[in-house]
Amino acid sequence: xxxxxxxxxxxxxxxxxxxxxxxxxxxxxxxxxxxxxxxxxxxxxxxxxxxxxxxxxxxxxxxxxxxxxxxxxxxxxxxxxxxxxxxxxxxxxxxxxxxxxxxxxxxxxxxxxxxxxxxxxxxxxxxxxxxxxxxxxxxxxxxxxxxxxxxxxxxxxxxxxxxxxxxxxxxxxxxxxxxxxxxxxxxxxxxxxxxxxxxxxxxxxxxxxxxxxxxxxxxxxxxxxxxxxxxxxxxxxxxxxxxxxxxxxxxxxxxxxxxxxxxxxxxxxxxxxxxxxxxxxxxxxxxxxxxxxxxxxxxxxxxxxxxxxxxxxxxxxxxxxxxxxxxxxxxxxxxxxxxxxxxxxxxxxxxxxxxxxxxxxx
Amino acid sequence: xxxxxxxxxxxxxxxxxxxxxxxxxxxxxxxxxxxxxxxxxxxxxxxxxxxxxxxxxxxxxxxxxxxxxxxxxxxxxxxxxxxxxxxxxxxxxxxxxxxxxxxxxxxxxxxxxxxxxxxxxxxxxxxxxxxxxxxxxxxxxxxxxxxxxxxxxxxxxxxxxxxxx
Numbered sequence: 001x002x003x004x005x006x007x008x009x010x011x012x013x014x015x016x017x018x019x020x021x022x023x024x025x026x027x028x029x030x031x032x033x034x035x036x037x038x039x040x041x042x043x044x045x046x047x048x049x050x051x052x053x054x055x056x057x058x059x060x061x062x063x064x065x066x067x068x069x070x071x072x073x074x075x076x077x078x079x080x081x082x083x084x085x086x087x088x089x090x091x092x093x094x095x096x097x098x099x100x101x102x103x104x105x106x107x108x109x110x111x112x113x114x115x116x117x118x119x120x121x122x123x124x125x126x127x128x129x130x131x132x133x134x135x136x137x138x139x140x141x142x143x144x145x146x147x148x149x150x151x152x153x154x155x156x157x158x159x160x161x162x163x164x165x166x167x168x169x170x171x172x173x174x175x176x177x178x179x180x181x182x183x184x185x186x187x188x189x190x191x192x193x194x195x196x197x198x199x200x201x202x203x204x205x206x207x208x209x210x211x212x213x214x215x216x217x218x219x220x221x222x223x224x225x226x227x228x229x230x231x232x233x234x235x236x237x238x239x240x241x242x243x244x245x246x247x248x249x250x251x252x253x254x255x256x257x258x259x260x261x262x263x264x265x266x267x268x269x270x271x272x273x274x275x276x277x278x279x280x281x282x283x284x285x286x287x288x289x290x291x292x293x294x295x296x297x298x299x300x301x302x303x304x305x306x307x308x309x310x311x312x313x314x315x316x317x318x319x320x321x322x323x324x325x326x327x328x329x330x331x332x333x334x335x336x337x338x339x340x341x342x343x344x345x346x347x348x349x350x351x352x353x354x355x356x357x358x359x360x361x362x
Numbered sequence: 363x364x365x366x367x368x369x370x371x372x373x374x375x376x377x378x379x380x381x382x383x384x385x386x387x388x389x390x391x392x393x394x395x396x397x398x399x400x401x402x403x404x405x406x407x408x409x410x411x412x413x414x415x416x417x418x419x420x421x422x423x424x425x426x427x428x429x430x431x432x433x434x435x436x437x438x439x440x441x442x443x444x445x446x447x448x449x450x451x452x453x454x455x456x457x458x459x460x461x462x463x464x465x466x467x468x469x470x471x472x473x474x475x476x477x478x479x480x481x482x483x484x485x486x487x488x489x490x491x492x493x494x495x496x497x498x499x500x501x502x503x504x505x506x507x508x509x510x511x512x513x514x515x516x517x518x519x520x521x522x523x524x525x526x527x
Contacts, residue, residue: 037493046507049507207437210464212413310420323416327468
């Protein structure tokens with residue numbers, strides 16, 4: 001049988017540093033082989049040379065669009081080994097920032113999805129709105145993309161009245177924008193035609209492939225770590241886990257759209273009454289964790305993010321393992337869904353899974 | 363099935379196989395011998411642990427052993443199980459769990475590349491992240507990243523003189 005091999009990526013705008021070779025016969029895709037590694041920086045190994053304070057700097061770089069989830073997973077794992085009690089105020093600030101991070105990540109994704117559909121104005125508008133949350137990051141931490149805000153024992157900086165005012169302002173703005181996105185993007189005839197029925201994944205297949213996060217919830221499985229194993233201040237807030245039944249690209253997109261609305265509501269609930277008190281436990285920069293290990297999972301914007309930290313009693317972790325959500329999405333689920341689809345659907349399937357190559361390669 | 367029931371269920375099926383059992387509120391952690399590992403994983407899958415979250419390897423160089431950690435979750439019962447198994451560092455071979463969880467294939471391929479552990483039954487253990495790698499697997503404890511970077515990128519001082527501030 002004759003077939004043609006065409007490359008997908010690794011140029012940034014189409015694939016985000018992810019490379020795959022697609023075997024096609026005419027329009028039909030016969031198979032897809034992923035070739036990752038363009039962003040492999042070996043973070044897990046680099047962390048074995050650095051103390052926890054330094055590692056917080058590295059963690060942000062694991063996923064560029066959703067940095068705070070990585071920080072939350074690591075610091076919680078270290079705090080669990082050290083049996084550290086984090087002040088309640090720090091937990092609230094962390095949760096506010098995590099949810100703002102989720103909105104940031106999902107809004108960036110609207111842009112990426114728009115790009116995959118050849119709908120460039122969606123990309124411009126969404127990435128412009130993303131700036132609202134980047135500015136909040138800057139106010140609280142000084143860093144726009146990489147806040148490096150969480151530390152073992154709390155958060156590096158406290159929230160200011162200015163931050164609270166600007167947050168409400170940004171949330172009001174984004175809530176209005178969400179209706180606008182509905183009218184020009186999510187209810188757009190072209191968008192619906194391009195995504196409905198494309199890349200359909202059944203619930204049991206999705207679980208077998210290791211799919212998590214909004215991609216799994218779009219198949220009807222209500223697995224959300226914020227609800228099942230609540231961490232930080234999530235037990236204090238009311239929110240709905242957004243699920244859909246169809247399991248196609250359209251359902252995955254609408255799940256994310258629903259999550260933005262839920263996150264806006266969570267941040268509002270938390271901002272209303274942030275408890276007083278200190279925002280961190282002051283620790284020695286060379287803080288030594290006792291011997292032991294812990295496994296901590298958080299619900300990142302893109303799915304299940306787990307940190308397995310092994311400590312041998314020194315200030316440096318013996319081993320850190322990061323289980324990023326995108327690993328299963330782009331290396332396992334994407335080739336599975338690509339087989340039998342058409343070339344034009346490849347970018348739609350890829351971006352509807354919302355993988356982050358930085359977090360896949362680590 | 364609750365967390366404490368899992369231990370008794372597995373103990374009834376595999377007498378004396380489990381050791382170092384620790385049950386938390388989120389998960390149960392236990393270790394097994396290598397010969398028991400595949401049957402125990404098969405049993406865990408059959409009682410509802412349908413999500414293989416991750417496979418982790420840890421290099422315990424002082425004891426000359428690798429530890430493989432299987433992170434499982436049951437979506438129906440909303441609990442996790444972590445199973446640890448030690449394998450000798452000299453001949454690191456484990457059985458592949460690809461037949462149980464389809465997602466396992468890539469996790470094993472990653473561990474094969476970064477730790478040099480072989481997985482019998484895995485259809486594809488080719489290179490994943492690295493390209494033309496000829497050194498020892500880079501995540502092993504006896505691989506020194508700093509020394510490697512210094513020799514690889516700063517080795518020739520005439521060509522790349524070290525700038526002293």
